[in-house]
Amino acid sequence: AQSVTQLDSHVSVSEGTPVLLRCNYSSSYSPSLFWYVQHPNKGLQLLLKYTSAATLVKGINGFEAEFKKSETSFHLTKPSAHMSDAAEYFCVVTNNAGNMLTFGGGTRLMVKP
């Protein structure tokens, strides 16, 4: 079975500083991995996905993530935080068939002015 651990439940950054949200996964096969964002009282929006192509994946709104098999990690980064980035972020891994998702517990990103 696959699993995913988001290492920080809360991250606080100042506007204009870099963002790092950490995610480790466990899987017995080569997984597909995603990052979703959820703004307050909103649904989930796909930020980016890794599906065994390039290990550095670029997403929307300046976010990117790097798949590191040796470290079983898929950390999300952004060079410069914006106030509108304040939200909950979920790291997600698929099963081997790609039709089931397992969610991490989420990381709440706070951005200070």
Add this chain to the structure above:
Amino acid sequence: NAGVTQTPKFRVLKTGQSMTLLCAQDMNHEYMYWYRQDPGMGLRLIHYSVGEGTTAKGEVPDGYNVSRLKKQNFLLGLESAAPSQTSVYFCASWSTGAYYEQYFGPGTRLTVT
């Protein structure tokens, strides 16, 4: 395309009451899912369907029933609501193919008093 829609958006129930949540998708997807989201726990899979007329249990199925009579609709039922079912419910759909992306509805916020 409307994508994935959910009805209703909000609902308050008393303990013991029943209700049905409706999920509809217009993308002709084979797979549909119901999740619940609780604070600090990410999304957990309740039930899912791999096609019209089929349903299967997910991680947290107790207290819920589902039906998929039409390909585009997936219903989630609570026969006797309990306070522990207070949550935000998300529906999602997915199609086989190269993208491995689930599309999510906007969510239904359910409170059981």
